[in-house]
Amino acid sequence: MSRIPTNIITGFLGVGKTTLIKQLLATKPELECWAILVNEFGEVGIDGALLREGGTAVKEIPGGCMCCVAGLPMQVGLTQLLRQKRFDRLIIEPTGLGHPLEVLQTLQTHFADVIDLKACLTLIDPRHFSSERHLSNDTFHQQLEVADLLVATKLDLTENAHLNAMQRQLAAWQLSDRPLTQANNGQLALHWLDQPHQAHAVLPETGHHHGGNYPAATLPTPSEAQPIVSKRHQGQGYYSCGWALHPAKVFEPDAVFHWVSGLTCDRLKAVLITTDGIIALNLADGVLKTLELDECDDSRLEVIHHQPLDWDALAEQMQHCLAPA
Structure with a gap:
């Protein structure tokens, strides 16, 4: 069987990943069946409800970074998803606070014979390049480092000073050569997904652990007795x-x-x-x-x-x- 074209769509909290994925699903070829592996920092799982409309196969990994403990929650979730049926494309959305380098490592170590890794898309809000809290965040830097394509969002809220700060910081981090496009209201041409993935960053030798307990405890289902x-x-x-x-x-x-x-x-x-x-x-x-x-x-x-x-x-x-x- 041919390997499944796979994209990682990453970016910091609130940058518009889920909105962009919804728009991609709305414009995908009608007869293609796509799957989404989505990871949320929080525990209750909301993105799944947003992405599942229209019959898309969605597997959620709530409660922190999907790559914690050597990628175990990601391996389990992705294996369960791939056992459902044959998909034409897989999209992986890590939490905005997750580690994309470890996600790449898990894919290339455990799923190389199943997936065909295509472009990693990193969504960026230009305003974040004027925020020291973002610039000093290791995950923010990692998300830029793995990008095959940078996608600027929230441009309706962006000023020229933010765009200038973004260009200066990308140059300082030697990322000016990465292709840069924009997505207004999540609109992005599908051809970007088929761009090849380049190994820009050195993958870590081992997984990390920052406090998640896996398998994570399941949130109880609300009931009439406990609404x-x-x-x-x-x-x-x-x-x-x-x-x-x-x-x-x-x-x-x-x-x-x-x-x-x-x-x-x-x-x-x-x-x-x-x-x-x-x-x-x-x-x-x-x-x-x-x-x-x-x-x-x-x-x-x-x-x-x-x-x-x-x-x-x-x-x-x-x-x-x-x-x-």
Whole structure:
């Protein structure tokens, strides 16, 4: 059997990876069957609900970096996904706080006879090149180092000073020769996926471990007896808390928008059942975006920040956004 064309799509928190993958799925050849292996820093698993619409095969690895402990969670998740059926393309989306070098190492060590590794796409928000917190982050640097293609996003929020800082930093890190394109609202031409992968970076000799416990404990499914369940996670200098709610718990949209718009956090993602239907929320860098969805099993919400927050207070505020039973 021929090997499966495979792309890694990486980039820091909130840069728009899931949005771009959704657009790629919307424009892929109609008869092709694609699979997605998605990794989230948080524990509740939200990206799967966003990407699964349309029948795409999705395997989620929540709870930190998929390459922890010598790539074991990634090996298990990818093996389970590939056993389902024959796919025409595989897309791997590591968490924005994961290590793409170790992801590459796992693919090349354990799946070389199954996958045909194509271009690694690194999404970049030009504003991050003016942020010392990003510039000093090893994962941010790794994501740039592995890139076969740099894809600039969030250009509607970008100023010339950010673009100039990006060009200066790419030159300082000797990355000016990498192809650079842009994706407005996640739109990217499919031909970029078939570009070859180049071995730009030296792969590590061994896997790393930064606090994840695998196999990770499964988040309990919300039930009528326990309609709200939650789980917290921390690592790589970031903290998260996520909640899953039984579908009988329905949100008031106006209350949700008012609450979320006032939050201070690096990232919020949610899929919520509301009195007006199902919506997805995406809060990054103070900008809130919404999307209507057709279906979901339950409501899920995750908050990520570079400092610990008062999670109990957030849980109480969230519950105040619920409609009366």
